[in-house]
Amino acid sequence: MxxxxxxxxxxxxxxxxxxxxxxxxxxxxxxxxxxxxxxxxxxxxxxRLNSNLLALQRSVASKNHSPAIGAIITASRMASSESYRVERDTFGELKVPSDKYYGAQTVRSTMNFKIGGVTERMPIQVIKAFGILKRAAAEVNKDYGLDPKIADAIIQAADEVTAGKLDDHFPLVVWQTGSGTQTNMNVNEVISNRAIEILGGKLGSKDPVHPNDHVNKSQSSNDTFPTAMHIAAAREVHDVLLPGLQTLHDALAAKAVEFKDIIKIGRTHTQDAVPLSLGQEFGGYVQQVKYSMERVKAAMPRVYELAAGGTAVGTGLNTRIGFAEKVAEKVSALTGLPFVTAPNKFEALAAHDALVELSGALNTVACSMMKIANDVRFLGSGPLRPGRAHPARERAGQQHHAREGEPNTM
Missing domain, CATH: 1.20.5 (Single alpha-helices involved in coiled-coils or other helix-helix interfaces)
Structure with a gap:
């Protein structure tokens, strides 16, 4: 054309x-x-053709299938109807998937909070922290007279939660009440039903292990959720963040020694200034990472303080004397971290300043990582040549730290 x-x-x-x-x-x-x-x-x-063919296929099947096929279809429908068990909460009956350990309150939460999706579920680290807390509470309650058979079943179920064996039974998202009541009850129901199963009972019966009376004994959502957050944060800092920073520190320190005799031009305002060694430049990064670790560690003593034992409003109502201290000791023994009971439960329940402080330290770490990544990218600038390696990892790191340090990183 x-x-x-x-x-x-x-x-x-x-x-x-x-x-x-x-x-x-x-x-x-x-x-x-x-x-x-x-x-x-x-x-x-x-x-349209596919739709018509499918409709025709269904029509023929419904009119011409043999008695055997009809029996299979009937059995399938029965199996489908039997894939739920019926439980009750204060608002009425609910269908709970028969292969799930959670119960009516968890299902009710999925109906009330249809927000987010799989990517916005409660972090599994918090769920595992709940497993640690529920085990510790069961051990202490056992010491105070809880039926050993029930306590041991709760302990076994809680250990499975902590080990990640029951991750599929925690469907709730982070969007719920500020106290975390729905997630606390989700954990109580899962541990209760798993303990019932261990003891040979029927799922959903709440017998012989009740989610409130036994799993949540001497506890409230108002003190368990802050406690779980502190446990989860402390474990992530010690198991993931600090080891990662230490690895980065050691790698940069090795490069600082390796590059000590390489002289380069220093820059001010990105313009050529006076010389320094590449090792000296990397020595600055080493110190930044060292300070990052020190800042995070400095925030941890407040994170180690646990709200458990404060119950609903911080008074410790419905707990035994010494419950809070014993739970903190158990959690410390289970995690290997120096957890203690919070000296003031009213502050521990009503404020989250410890986590805000830790968040501030993490923001500073993110800013430091952003600065180092920028400098390394700048070191890789210059004319294109064969075999050149682009600083792609540094750029990816910048994007990650910008997200983690928002809004103060840029």
Whole structure:
């Protein structure tokens, strides 16, 4: 196809060329549009054909299947109807998937808080921290007279939660009440039903292990959720963050020694200034990472203080004397971290300053990592040459630290 120049058009040769190019582009767009429209119509036709074929197939199957096929269909429908058990909460009956350990309150929460999705579920680290807390509480309650058979079943179920064996039974998202009541009850129900199963009972019966009376004994959502947050944060800092920072520190320190005799130009305002060694430059990064670790460690003593034992409002109502101290000791023994009971439960329940302080330290760490990544990227600048390695990891690191340190990293 060709674009024809109208006879009444008198163009400069250059203008004529531009006009022809524009006409060709317009023609191409029309062709693409027509082609897309045709493809869309064809796709719709195929979809309608598939729908009609499926309807026809169902019609034939419903009229002509043998008694054996009918029995299979009936059995399948029965199995489907039996895949739920019926439980009750204060608002009425609810269907709970028969293969799940959670109960009516968890299902009710999924109905009340239809927000987010799988990516916004309660972090599994918090769930595992709850497992540690529930085990510790069961051990202390056993010392105070809880039936050893019930306590031991709770301990076994809680250990499975901590080990990640029951992760599929925690469907709730972070969007719920500020006290974390729904997640606390989700954990109570899962541990209760798993303990019932261990003891040979029926799921959903709340017998012989009750989610409130036994698993949540001497506890409230108001003190358990802050406690679980502190346990989860402390474990992540010690198991993930500090080892990672130490690895980075050691790697940079090794490079500082390796590069000590390499002289480079120093820059101020990105302009050439006076010389220094590359090892000295990396020595600055080493010190930044060292300070990062020290800042995080300095925030941890307040994170080690646990709210458990404060119950609903911080008074410790419905707990035995010494419960809070004993639970903190048990959690410390289970995690290997120096947890203690919070000296003031009212502050521990009503404020989260310890986590805000830790968050501030983490923000500073993110800013330090951003600065180091920027410098390493700048070291990789210059003319393109064969075999050059682009600083892609540094850029990815910057994006990650920008997210972690928001809004103060940039």
């Amino acid at each position: 060709h674009a024809i120049v109208p006879s009444d058009k008198c163009f400069h040769p250059l203008t004529k060329g531009l006009w022809l190019a524009d006409q060709s582009s317009a023609l191409h767009r029309r062709c693409v549009t027509d082609s897309n429209s045709a493809m869309y119509r064809s796709l719709r036709s195929v979809q």
